[in-house]
Amino acid sequence: MNPFDVSLSTTAQLSRRGVDRNAQHRLTTAGVLVRITPGVYVDASDWALLDDRERFVTRVRGVALSRPTPLLISHRTAAVLHGLPLVGGLPSRVDSLRSTVNGGRSETTISAHRTSHLPQVGQVNDLRVTTVSRTVVDVALSSPLVVSVPMADHALRLGQTTHQTLHHELDARQHHPGARRAAAALGLSTPESQSPLESITQVRLHEGGWQRPRQQVRLPLLRGGAAHVDCFWADIDLVLEADGRYKYGPVTGLLSGEELWAEKRREDDLREQGFDFRRPTWDRVWRRTEFEAMMRGTRVPRAARG
Numbered sequence: 412m413n414p415f416d417v418s419l420s421t422t423a424q425l426s427r428r429g430v431d432r433n434a435q436h437r438l439t440t441a442g443v444l445v446r447i448t449p450g451v452y453v454d455a456s457d458w459a460l461l462d463d464r465e466r467f468v469t470r471v472r473g474v475a476l477s478r479p480t481p482l483l484i485s486h487r488t489a490a491v492l493h494g495l496p497l498v499g500g501l502p503s504r505v506d507s508l509r510s511t512v513n514g515g516r517s518e519t520t521i522s523a524h525r526t527s528h529l530p531q532v533g534q535v536n537d538l539r540v541t542t543v544s545r546t547v548v549d550v551a552l553s554s555p556l557v558v559s560v561p562m563a564d565h566a567l568r569l570g571q572t573t574h575q576t577l578h579h580e581l582d583a584r585q586h587h588p589g590a591r592r593a594a595a596a597l598g599l600s601t602p603e604s605q606s607p608l609e610s611i612t613q614v615r616l617h618e619g620g621w622q623r624p625r626q627q628v629r630l631p632l633l634r635g636g637a638a639h640v641d642c643f644w645a646d647i648d649l650v651l652e653a654d655g656r657y658k659y660g661p662v663t664g665l666l667s668g669e670e671l672w673a674e675k676r677r678e679d680d681l682r683e684q685g686f687d688f689r690r691p692t693w694d695r696v697w698r699r700t701e702f703e704a705m706m707r708g709t710r711v712p713r714a715a716r717g
Contacts, residue, residue, distance in 0.1 A: 412460040414468040415536045419476055422450045448473040448520055467491060467501045474505045474520045475538055483508045483532060483539050485524055486553060489546040492535040493571070495562040496607045508541060508549075524549070544572040548580040551593035556617070557697075559593070561610035563600035574600070603627050608653040608693055609641055615702045622714045624651065632680045640681075647710045648685055652678075654692045 425435055435452065438444040445458045447466075451473035461469060468491065475482050486506035490497055504522040510529050533542040541549065543566050551559040566572045577597050584590060599617055603626035604610040616623055624642035630650075631637050642651035678688055689709065695701045 412457070412465060414461060414465040414472070417453055417457045417461070417469050417472075419447075419469075419473055420452050421476060422452075425452065448477060450477045463501065464491065471505050472538065481539055482521075483529060483541065485541045485546065486522075486549045487558075489540040490550055490562055492538060492540050493543050493546060493566075495543070495546070496565050498558050498561055498607055498611065524553075544576045544580050547572060547577060548584070548593060548597075551581070551596040552584065552587050552589035556592070556596050556599065556614045557611050559596040560599050560614050561604075561607035563596060564602065564604040564610045565607075567600060567602040568604070601626065605641070606653060608696060611696050612642065612651070612653055612691065612702075615696060615699060616706075618699065619703055619706060620713045621706055622712050624649075624711075630681060630686070632677065633683060634680060638677050638681060644711055647687070649687045649689065649709055649711065650681060651689045651691070653696070654690050 422432065422435065426432070430438070435444065439446050439452070442455050444452045445455050446452050447458075447470050453469065453473075458466070458469075471484065471488060471492065475484070482505070484492060484505060485508035487497060487502045488506040491501065502522065504518075504520055506522050506524060508524050508526055508529065510526060530545050531542055533540050540546070547559070547563050547566055550562055563572075563577065567574065574597065577600070581590065581593055581597060584593075587593070595617075599613055601613070604613060605627070609626075613623070613626075622644065624644050626642055628640050628643040628645075629637045630640060630643070640650045641653050643649070644651075678690075682688060687709070689705060691702060691705060695705060
């Protein structure tokens with residue numbers, strides 16, 4: 412269900428329809444209404460149709476509706492609204508950008524981020540949000556690489572931004588405490604990564620100092636045609652594939668039996684040609700120590716540090 416199609420009602424709106432505060436409490440207790448944020452309600456039947464991400468967007472709408480002045484939504488919350496992948500869980504509060512003139516104090520439902528000047532404003536439905544480029548840089552300045560790089564890769568792959576635009580955004584914020592980390596995130600970002608799992612794989616290779624592979628490489632098959640592999644080290648004939656069953660997380664993106672058989676035949680063909688294979692799942696890539704142990708079992712060299 413589209414969370415922007417869910418009807419929201421404030422306490423004042425319900426009161427004008429004859430549902431006073433006592434009735435609102437009774438309907439909420441009875442499971443007819445759901446209070447999604449202080450002073451804002453939705454029908455429980457609509458709420459039941461939403462997944463976690465859609466419920467979060469609905470809560471964001473509720474927080475924005477309850478504010479006396481418009482919010483400028485930013486950081487990880489803006490990333491969700493723009494449809495960027497968010498690794499590590501949804502925010503507990505709505506991220507909002509505020510100028511120092513207006514203050515930067517966080518509240519129960521809002522995590523306030525201060526800025527000396529408000530940036531260009533984008534729009535997602537009726538919500539004011541930072542642009543995709545500004546959002547990616549804000550997250551890169553404030554979050555670990557495993558969070559920011561998948562976002563940047565996704566935006567680059569879909570043409571929502573460019574490396575030039577991202578670097579321009581970061582250049583204006585070189586005095587930010589997270590500028591060095593953000594520069595590393597932009598340096599790692601690439602439109603070649605096809606999923607968050609592939610993006611995090613590149614982050615783990617960088618963290619471990621491993622030589623970076625070529626991505627999305629075409630390898631001919633013995634039976635004809637070609638295989639496109641996620642990562643390839645040509646000098647040691649090593650293929651690394653982000654496991655297709657878990658490309659978007661541990662419970663989604665499951666392959667059918669027919670797809671799994673096709674994957675096996677493709678891998679067998681490449682092994683018969685002498686290629687070595689590694690196929691890390693989401694759990695192995697997420698746990699840095701396990702990924703390191705896997706890589707130590709390969710012949711991939713450590714990259715020279717400049």
